[in-house]
Amino acid sequence: MEHPTNILIVDADQTLAKALEQMLSDQGHHVEKLCTGKAAFESLARKTPELVILDLQLPDTDGWHVFEQVSDLGDACPVVVVTGRELSEQAVTTLLNGPGDYLRKPISAEELAAVVQRTLENIRLRKELACLRSQKGGCYDQPSIVACSREMGQVLEMVDKIASSDAATVFIQGESGTGKELVARAIHYQSARASQPFMAINCAAVPQTLLESELMGHEKGAFTDAKNVKKGLFELADGGTVFLDEIGDMDPAMQAKLLRVLEERTFRRVGGTRDIKVDVRIVSATNRDLHKAMEDKSFRPDLYYRIGVIPVQIPPLRERRDDILPLAEFFIRQFNREFNKKVRGISRMAQKILLEYSWPGNIRELRNVIERSVILECEEQLLVENLPRELVAQSVGDNIGPLNFQLPPEGVDIEDIERELIRQALEMAQGNQTQAAKLLRLGIDAFRYRMKKFGFM
Ligand SMILES: Nc1ncnc2c1ncn2[C@@H]1O[C@H](COP(=O)(O)OP(=O)(O)O)[C@@H](O)[C@H]1O
Ligand SMILES: [Mg+2]
Structure with a gap:
């Protein structure tokens, strides 16, 4: 079904x-x-x-x-x-x-x-x-967020509350790929500011010397390349939201300037003398541990207390495994449309592997894995064969290492294990069936029978 x-x-x-x-x-x-x-x-x-x-x-x-x-x-x-x-x-x-x-x-x-x-x-x-809403896509639409786990449910509740309040600053913490930017957009598009701009900047990707003029703009002649007046993000986003991604990477001089903007609610363009007042909500995000950064003095505590009044913590994917399969199915639908494929589900063994993997790159990694698998898939179902090796290897390493395999309390399907052993033996023997059969102490006929049975030939 x-x-x-x-x-x-x-x-x-x-x-x-x-x-x-x-x-x-x-x-x-x-x-x-x-x-x-x-x-x-x-x-x-x-x-x-x-x-x-x-x-x-x-x-x-x-x-x-x-x-x-x-x-x-x-x-x-x-x-x-x-x-x-x-x-x-x-x-x-x-x-x-x-x-x-x-x-x-x-x-x-x-x-x-x-x-x-x-x-x-x-x-x-x-x-x-x-x-369907997510298909419409585009940055003017509210993004669709898959959230089946209790943990993400709580995050979305926070998003609702923040969106309907008019808190001036919001701080999102989470590992890379956990959906920080998506959550920042959701906060914007669910808020009264939705019809005004959402402007994002990655503080780690912009050279620190340019960051100030990117955010606050500059007057003509402020520096050599400043041939014209330029508005910065704060001005461009007036009435809306500025998303400061990777704020943990902002250098200390810029941190001081940002703090001043937040405290005084006004700023000057680089090279300017006029105070400019804007109404923006500032959502910042980082994958760093800012407490540590404050300890080693790379992040200003006064800025942290200013931006961190309302913190949103997004847990890594491995801590909300209930989201893994719904996300995988969400991405399958998305990539089916994009690549005109008809993948209809995920095989049971592949599901197991997806569920057990540790996902260091979080949802971004899952999305990439599904994209690649959908492209490679010729069958109706997404099979183990098309998952990247490191996923399969980790799952196998965790579960059927030859001597430490433990029967889990919920039991296992012995055919899944047999199939996996056949696959590994073939891999280890680099496709040589006689050698692979020896690895499993099977005669060549018995081995080939199993290869057929599990669809390896
Ligand atoms: N809950 C979710 N539902 C659907 N897609 C998600 C979800 N969380 C993250 N994504 C997708 O995963 C990718 C990484 O998310 P992003 O917000 O850029 O993460 P971060 O900013 O934390 O690195 C994006 O393509 C995003 O659309
Ligand atoms: Mg990001």
């Missing part, structure tokens, strides 16, 4: 829950079935499902507490509530105003499945809409 959904069923009624679980897993969804409030809280703390089916009568907790916990996640996770008891009008209104649904027991598993189907269809349409 195209969009398997993560569904959490919390219901003490085992007959109903079991039947429903069966039906939904048969349709290809990932279903987790729990029967107590405690288990539900624990699961929700670990990951955010895409749909919750909740019975309000739980043995240990009032189901409303679970409902409230899920509602805090916002529209991202609809709840279908099932209840045998009479609800207050207010409760019903709350339920029906949300993105989910509300049903009275007694109800058959089939009826419930139909409602779930409708809700899933809604989710799918919403996903598609998000995808």
